[in-house]
Amino acid sequence: xxxLRKLNTKAKTEINTGFGANAAxxxxxxxNKNGQPNIIKKGVNFWERISWYHAMLALPRWxxxxxxxTFFIFANIIFACIYYFIGVEHLSGMNTxxxxxxxxxxxxxxxxxFTTVGYGRISPSGFLxxxxxxxxxxxxxxxxxxxxxxxxxxFSKPTAYxxxxxxxxxxxxxxxxxxxxxxxxxxxxxxxxxxxxxxVGIAIEExxxxxxxxxxxxxxxxxxxxxxxxxxxVHPITEESPLYGFSKEDFENTRGEILIFIKAFxxxxxxxxxxxxxxxxxxxxxxAKFIPMYHRNSDADATILDLExxxxxxxxxxxxxxxxADKVVTK
Numbered sequence: 001x002x003x004l005r006k007l008n009t010k011a012k013t014e015i016n017t018g019f020g021a022n023a024a025x026x027x028x029x030x031x032n033k034n035g036q037p038n039i040i041k042k043g044v045n046f047w048e049r050i051s052w053y054h055a056m057l058a059l060p061r062w063x064x065x066x067x068x069x070t071f072f073i074f075a076n077i078i079f080a081c082i083y084y085f086i087g088v089e090h091l092s093g094m095n096t097x098x099x100x101x102x103x104x105x106x107x108x109x110x111x112x113x114f115t116t117v118g119y120g121r122i123s124p125s126g127f128l129x130x131x132x133x134x135x136x137x138x139x140x141x142x143x144x145x146x147x148x149x150x151x152x153x154x155f156s157k158p159t160a161y162x163x164x165x166x167x168x169x170x171x172x173x174x175x176x177x178x179x180x181x182x183x184x185x186x187x188x189x190x191x192x193x194x195x196x197x198x199x200v201g202i203a204i205e206e207x208x209x210x211x212x213x214x215x216x217x218x219x220x221x222x223x224x225x226x227x228x229x230x231x232x233x234v235h236p237i238t239e240e241s242p243l244y245g246f247s248k249e250d251f252e253n254t255r256g257e258i259l260i261f262i263k264a265f266x267x268x269x270x271x272x273x274x275x276x277x278x279x280x281x282x283x284x285x286x287x288a289k290f291i292p293m294y295h296r297n298s299d300a301d302a303t304i305l306d307l308e309x310x311x312x313x314x315x316x317x318x319x320x321x322x323x324x325a326d327k328v329v330t331k
Contacts, residue, residue, distance in 0.1 A: 017199060017214045017259075026212065030201055030257050033164075035276030056150050057157055064154070068147055075143070076114055079136050080107035083129065090129040093122045114140035158266055160273035161187035162227075166311040168258055168279040169288040170237075170251075170318065177237050177318050179217070181260060181279065182290055184230040186307050191227040191273070194264035198235060200242055203255040215242040217258075227264055229305055230293040248286040256281040288313040 019030050032038050041049050056064065083106040088094055094105045109122045113136045124133045165182040173180075181198075185191055198217040203210050218241070220234040237243050246254075258279040266273045291312040294305045 013213055013215055017201070019201065019212065019214065029278060029280055031259055031276060031278040033277055053150075053153070057153050064150075071143070072111075072114075075139070076107055076110040079110040079114070079132070082132055083110065086129055086132070090124065090126045091122050092125045110136060113137055115144075116140060156269075158269040158271040158273045160191065160262060160264060160266070160275040161185055161189055162191075162262060162275045163307060163310050164260070164275075164277040165290070167283050167285045167313075169285045169290065169313055171287075171289040172316050172318055173234060173236055178220070179235040179237060179243060179258070179284070180232055180290065181258070182230055182232045182293075182310055183227075183262060183275075184293060184305065184307060184310050185227055190267055191264040192225060192267060193223065194227040194231070194262060195223040196231075196233050197222070197261045197263075198233065199259045199261075201257045201259060202242065217241070217243075229303070230310065232290060233260070251281045251284050251286055254281055258284070285313065287316050287318050289316040 019026075027038075029038050056067075059067070080103060083091060084103050088096075088102045088106055091106065091109060094102065094109075096102065105122065111117075112119055112122075113133050116137055124130045162183050163186050168179060168181040170177055171180050172178075196219060198219060199214055200217055201212055201214045204213055205211070217235040220236060224231055235241065235243075237246075258281075260277050260279075262275045264273055265271075291309055291314060293307070293309045293312075294303050296302075297304050
């Protein structure tokens with residue numbers, strides 16, 4: 001019940017977060033570091049709960065290209081096996097030799113048919129072989145149409161290319177302390193009218209039951225006109241904050257999570273883009289301050305934004321700042 005005494009009664013709770021209140025039914029964090037909800041859906045079969053279009057758009061670039069290449073090779077192996085078992089004598093113009101050479105000829109004929117290149121040295125003869133070749137050409141056309149659509153979708157998808165600091169910190173701020181986290185754009189895009197919303201979820205005991213409580217965190221600035229450099233999002237820990245009076249041990253021993261939601265306007269796509277992430281209480285560094293990420297270039301009249309420093313911080317002494325707050329809370 002010590003935690004209940006530390007939670008500020010002045011803090012307003014939030015009930016429309018979309019997350020459940022019963023902490024016993026929750027496992028792990030609410031939101032993963034990549035911004036996706038930490039949810040595994042069951043009750044329907046695999047094919048119904050997976051949106052292949054969204055999954056293909058969300059795949060990392062190397063996995064997407066590897067999947068396309070693997071599908072191309074696998075499809076041509078399947079059709080090459082069909083031609084081989086029908087009989088390579090039904091493929092006119094083949095160079096006969098060993099069985100491996102025959103299969104290789106069938107494979108490359110399949111690749112030429114699948115891509116509709118059709119060099120012409122090898123051609124199908126007979127009704128069955130011609131039917132398979134026609135079917136393969138159709139499959140190839142449809143496959144390349146789908147691949148082209150996916151490529152376009154990946155290139156045209158509006159995305160908030162934002163990096164989040166690996167940790168949030170409790171840092172000195174004015175005459176007190178503040179919860180801080182940092183974001184920065186890492187692509188050559190221009191984001192304007194950026195807004196931030198930060199919510200803290202804390203598991204507390206109420207009437208003998210562990211309950212998730214959510215509190216909106218008031219920010220020093222909740223929006224910026226243009227997100228061109230790094231943005232340190234600051235929640236001042238005042239008497240109205242649900243984190244008021246929290247010590248280092250409280251963050252280490254309390255189950256809680258900071259949820260961050262960013263919304264901005266991308267003028268290239270003329271569309272709104274969003275980004276999400278979260279920090280568990282154990283990912284909060286108590287007593288630190290961020291190192292500046294940008295500086296003037298000495299060789300040119302420009303500003304350098306060093307993205308490698310997005311999570312760079314140094315230790316900061318905040319013990320004296322917290323001493324007076326602890327006295328008020330523990331009265």
